[in-house]
Every structure is written in C-alpha cells, then in structure tokens.
Amino acid sequence: MTEYGASGYLPLEMAGNTFLSTRTRKWNYVIRMGYLLKEDIDPERLRRAVEDIHTRFPSFFVGARRGFFRYYLECMNGADVVHMETEYPCLPFDLFSRTVPIIRVLYDRRRLSVEIPHLVADGKALTVFTRALLAHYLELGGLEIPPGSGLPDLREPPSAGELSDDYRRCYTKMPGKIPKDGAARQYRRPYIKNYLKVIHGTVPLADILTAAKARDVTVTEYLMCVYLYAFYRADPDAPHSCKPIKARIPVDMRQFYPSGTLRNFTLYRNLGFEPRMKENWGFDDIVEAMRGKLKPSVTPEAMRELLGQTVTMAGNPFLRVIPIGLKRWFFKLGYILTGEKPMTGVLSNLGRVALPPCVAERVESVEFIMGGSIFKSLSTFVLSDSRFLHIYFSGACSATDVQREFLRLLAEEGLRVRAECNIPGENEREGGL
Amino acid sequence: MRCNACNVDLNENTALCPLCGGPADDTPSLIEGVSCQDYPRYERGRGKTTPK
Numbered sequence: 300m301t302e303y304g305a306s307g308y309l310p311l312e313m314a315g316n317t318f319l320s321t322r323t324r325k326w327n328y329v330i331r332m333g334y335l336l337k338e339d340i341d342p343e344r345l346r347r348a349v350e351d352i353h354t355r356f357p358s359f360f361v362g363a364r365r366g367f368f369r370y371y372l373e374c375m376n377g378a379d380v381v382h383m384e385t386e387y388p389c390l391p392f393d394l395f396s397r398t399v400p401i402i403r404v405l406y407d408r409r410r411l412s413v414e415i416p417h418l419v420a421d422g423k424a425l426t427v428f429t430r431a432l433l434a435h436y437l438e439l440g441g442l443e444i445p446p447g448s449g450l451p452d453l454r455e456p457p458s459a460g461e462l463s464d465d466y467r468r469c470y471t472k473m474p475g476k477i478p479k480d481g482a483a484r485q486y487r488r489p490y491i492k493n494y495l496k497v498i499h500g501t502v503p504l505a506d507i508l509t510a511a512k513a514r515d516v517t518v519t520e521y522l523m524c525v526y527l528y529a530f531y532r533a534d535p536d537a538p539h540s541c542k543p544i545k546a547r548i549p550v551d552m553r554q555f556y557p558s559g560t561l562r563n564f565t566l567y568r569n570l571g572f573e574p575r576m577k578e579n580w581g582f583d584d585i586v587e588a589m590r591g592k593l594k595p596s597v598t599p600e601a602m603r604e605l606l607g608q609t610v611t612m613a614g615n616p617f618l619r620v621i622p623i624g625l626k627r628w629f630f631k632l633g634y635i636l637t638g639e640k641p642m643t644g645v646l647s648n649l650g651r652v653a654l655p656p657c658v659a660e661r662v663e664s665v666e667f668i669m670g671g672s673i674f675k676s677l678s679t680f681v682l683s684d685s686r687f688l689h690i691y692f693s694g695a696c697s698a699t700d701v702q703r704e705f706l707r708l709l710a711e712e713g714l715r716v717r718a719e720c721n722i723p724g725e726n727e728r729e730g731g732l
Numbered sequence: 733m734r735c736n737a738c739n740v741d742l743n744e745n746t747a748l749c750p751l752c753g754g755p756a757d758d759t760p761s762l763i764e765g766v767s768c769q770d771y772p773r774y775e776r777g778r779g780k781t782t783p784k
Contacts, residue, residue: 335769384772407772498750500740501766663767687766703738703751710739715762717741720750721771 309358311370311418312464313613314563317638318418319363319370320630321674322394325492329389329670330422332429333405333412335663340406341440346381348436349404355453356428358462358561359419360400369623372419375400383407387495388721389670389693392416404432409663411436414670417563422649422667422680423551424561427451434658448655458559465552465560466610473607480569480641483545484537486530488676488696495671497721498702500690501664506714507688514586519648520593522681522690523548524586526646527571529704531585537574545571547642548593552606555599566605568596569642582708639674644701649682659685671695677702734759743768 311319318328353360353376360380361372378399384407392401394416403414413429420428434450444450511521523546530544531537537544549567558564572588574580580588595601618626652665662684668691669678677694692702702718710716733742733756735749741761742749745768749756 385775387774408770410770410772499769501763503763664769699751706740706751707738715741716739717761717763717766718735718738718749718751719743719746719769719771721769722774723743723746723750723771 307374308364309361309372309374309462310464311363311372312562313466313610314421314565315372315418316370316613317630317634318416318563319394320627321634321638322391323673325391326671326673327391327394328417328672329391329414330417330425331389331412331414331666331668331670332422332425333410333666333668334429334433335666336409336411337661337663339408340411342381342383342406344439345404345406345411345436346379348432348439349381351439352432352435352453355451355455355457356431356561357457359402359415359428361419362396362399362401363394363416363418365395365623367622368619368626380404381406384410384412387493388412388497388668389414389495390493391670394418412666417669420561421551421563421565422549422647423553423565424563426649426652427561430652430654430658433662434655437658437661442657442661444655444657448658449653450655457561460559461561463560464562465556465558465564466606466613469552469556469558470606470610471603472611473604477605477608477612477637480637482542482640483569483571483643484530484534484540484542484574485640486534486643486676486701488694488698490671490673490676491695491697494695495668495693495721496695496697496699497668498692498699498706499666499719499721500692500702500706500709501717501719502688502690502709502714504683504686504688510709510712510714516586516590517593518688519548520589521586522648523570523593523646524582524589525705525708526644526679526701527589528580528582528585528708529701530643531574531580532704533700538578538580540574543571543573544643545569545641547645548597549645549647550597550602552602555602566602566609568593570596571643582712635674644675645669645678647678647680649680651683651685654684664689667691668693733757734761741766 364371364373381404384405405412511518526546549565552564667680676696680691737754738751742756
C-alpha cells in the first residue's frame with residue numbers, strides 16, 4: 300500500500316507548501332506542458348486515455364485540503380478534466396475544489412496540453428505524466444509502442460517512491476544557515492489579469508550547441524548569459540543600479556539522489572552580475588563574468604548542503620506547532636524575501652524530452668509554460684526535442700522587451716531563430732524600450 | 733516570413749513581428765521543416781478557475 304493509497308491523503312511537501320501559501324484569492328502558480336501533434340486530437344479518445352491513466356498517477360488528480368497544522372492533497376475521482384482550449388494558458392485553479400481535481404487536460408486541433416498547479420508537481424514530474432498520457436492516447440489510436448520504451452507500465456500500481464516527499468527522505472541535517480542571497484534588480488511590467496502572453500523561440504539544436512561550444516560554456520550557461528544580457532539591455536536604468544541582475548536556475552535534485560518522485564523535488568541557484576562594476580556591458584563581458592560560476596554551485600556536495608539547510612529551516616520546531624492559517628504568512632513572507640527578491644527572472648532548462656521514436660514521429664513540437672505571476676513579469680522555460688531547442692517566455696503582461704533582446708542576440712550570434720506568439724496580431728509596445 | 737529588424741523567422745500566417753511589432757517581410761525562412769504553432773483563439777477575461 301502506498302503512502303497515498305492508505306489514507307487518500309498526502310501531506311504536502313516543502314515546495315508545495317510554499318506554492319500554496321503564496322497564493323492569493325485569484326491567483327496561484329500554474330505550469331503547463333503540451334505537445335503539438337501532426338494530427339488533430341480526438342477528444343473522446345483523449346478522455347478514455349485520461350480515465351485509463353488516472354489510477355496509475357493518483358498524485359495528479361487531487362484537491363488541496365487544510366489540516367490544522369499542515370496542508371494535504373486529497374485523491375479525487377470521477378470528474379471530467381478534459382476540455383477544449385478556449386482560454387489563455389495557465390489560468391489559476393480553484394485549489395480547494397471538492398468537485399473537480401486541480402488538473403486540466405486541454406485540446407485544440409493538433410495541440411494536447413496538461414495544466415496543473417505547481418504545488419502538485421515540478422517540471423520533470425509533469426514531463427513523465429504527459430509523456431505517459433500522450434503515449435497511451437496514441438496507443439488507443441492503434442499505435443504499437445514496443446516494451447522497454449522508458450514509459451511507466453500502466454498496469455502496475457504507483458510505487459511508493461513516486462509519491463514520496465523526497466525533500467524529507469533525502470536530506471541530512473546540515474549545520475549553518477542558507478547563505479544570504481541579496482536582493483536583485485526587479486523586472487516588473489503591468490500585470491494583466493486572466494491573460495498570458497507566450498513568445499515561443501525556436502532554434503535548431505545544432506546551432507545552439509555550436510554557439511555554446513565556441514564560447515566554451517554549456518548550453519545552460521550560454522542561455523543564462525543571453526538572459527542576463529537581455530535584462531540588462533531591456534532595462535535603461537540597469538547600468539546605474541547598485542543591485543545585481545540575477546537569473547534563477549532551477550536544479551532538478553533527482554540527478555543527485557536515487558529518486559523517482561512525481562512530486563516537487565527541485566531547488567535553485569540565483570546567479571548574476573553587478574552592472575555598476577563596469578560601463579556598457581557587452582555580451583562577451585557577461586560571458587566572461589559568468590564563466591565558471593554555475594558549475595561549482597550545482598555540484599552534488601553543494602546541492603546536498605543546500606537541501607539539508609533548506610529542509611532544516613523549513614522544519615523549524617516553532618513553525619511545526621503553529622496552526623496552518625498563521626504558518627501560511629510565515630511561508631509567504633519568507634518566499635517574498637528569499638524566493639522572489641533575489642532574482643530578476645527564472646530560466647529553467649528542462650533538457651531533452653525523450654519520447655519513444657514511434658511517438659516522436661507523431662509529434663511536431665513540445666511546449667512548457669509557466670503561468671503569469673503577480674511577483675514576476677517573466678518566466679522562461681527551455682526544452683528540446685530531437686531537432687530543435689524551444690524557448691518559451693511567458694508572462695501576464697504585454698511587454699516583449701526582454702524576449703526581443705534575447706532572440707535578437709541569438710540571431711546576431713549567427714543562430715537561426717524563429718519567433719511566434721500565442722496571440723497573433725497583438726504586438727503592443729507598452730512596457731518595451 | 734521574416735522580420736528584418738529582429739532578424740528572425742516568423743509564422744507563415746503573421747503580418748507583424750511579435751517581438752518589435754514591425755511588418756513581416758515575405759522572404760523565405762532560414763529554418764526549414766517547422767510548421768505553424770496553431771495557437772487557439774482565446775476569449776479574454778473568461779475562466780478564472782477550473783472549468784466546471
């Protein structure tokens with residue numbers, strides 16, 4: 300019996316608690332993963348596929364619940380979560396709904412997408428879930444997927460490891476506090492409710508690999524430097540700022556531990572440069588300033604230490620004994636001070652989405668989007684398939700200044716770049732340069 | 733289609749560059765084999781919570 304199956308309830312883990320605590324009445328963090336297929340979606344077949352995989356992935360069909368001391372996720376059955384897509388991506392959920400699980404499976408012509416609140420799972424876990432859903436959907440349409448394709452067996456029950464809170468399972472108590480991360484320059488543009496603008500950049504994989512190699516950095520380091528440069532260029536006051544421009548780089552902790560959890564298990568590093576240290580930063584200057592900064596900060600030892608310190612702090616005995624209604628405000632304040640202030644923008648590299656070859660043949664492209672935030676105007680996700688690197692900029696604002704600088708720089712560097720927007724014809728310049 | 737100001741390829745059905753708002757130029761794309769993303773048409777202001 301799994302941790303979840305025994306009671307129908309699953310205590311929320313550390314990151315989930317933070318995401319739930321930072322919600323407002325009309326907003327919460329939502330993430331989305333989607334696939335653009337080469338054929339139109341059949342809604343009835345998609346419904347059957349969702350029903351079939353429901354019991355295999357119970358942690359994705361849940362509702363949030365309040366206990367006295369902590370939050371829980373409750374397993375939910377029986378509601379139709381498949382809908383045609385007619386609204387902006389990643390709109391907030393009614394997290395405490397008693398009738399509908401907090402998941403949306405959306406379709407529109409060739410596009411199949413899954414949206415969940417970030418408190419349920421992180422990007423890697425959502426990738427596992429959507430890959431299994433897509434493969435099963437295609438299987439129901441007659442596609443034969445050979446065994447050993449790296450997909451979860453739908454006939455097996457979920458393992459305890461998939462539902463475990465790996466922040467708690469894997470950490471070892473560490474002395475000392477988390478090193479203080481000073482405030483970074485903030486990128487804010489007017490927030491538009493119930494709206495999400497997505498700019499999708501496509502770059503051939505060969506081009507980005509060549510560009511990163513030419514500068515002797517990894518792809519993540521290269522993109523991080525482009526991102527920092529784009530923020531610097533898009534903000535006319537940045538050169539005179541005493542605050543650094545910093546990118547948040549989420550780090551998947553599964554690479555350091557034997558973990559197969561399908562919940563949150565990510566920590567992050569904030570890295571950047573101080574504009575006032577030099578006049579007129581060029582891209583070359585930023586690459587040199589950032590060289591060698593990322594690798595040492597994400598070694599297994601450094602990340603284990605960070606995990607230990609973070610979980611030790613979150614498990615503070617004082618915090619454990621206060622009621623959840625009060626605790627929420629500690630989490631929220633802590634998140635604003637230590638989670639949001641020390642970064643200018645998020646840049647998450649999910650890596651390659653590995654699909655079985657027979658499934659990949661039916662897929663045109665993959666997408667990953669983070670919903671709009673009341674704290675941050677821009678989030679950026681990078682992922683790749685076998686041919687292209689996809690860069691998704693998303694934000695609940697109409698500004699495109701950072702995106703423009705980012706993609707223009709890639710083009711200047713000699714890369715072939717394609718830009719698309721989810722709202723064709725809308726090209727407001729407000730908030731831009 | 734391309735935007736000459738931003739030096740990027742654009743969606744075949746677009747008239748304006750999503751980055752700078754400039755007009756799309758009817759020149760061949762540099763990247764081959766990428767099809768239009770076909771984004772849905774959204775209705776602004778609807779759907780504050782999970783569809784019921």
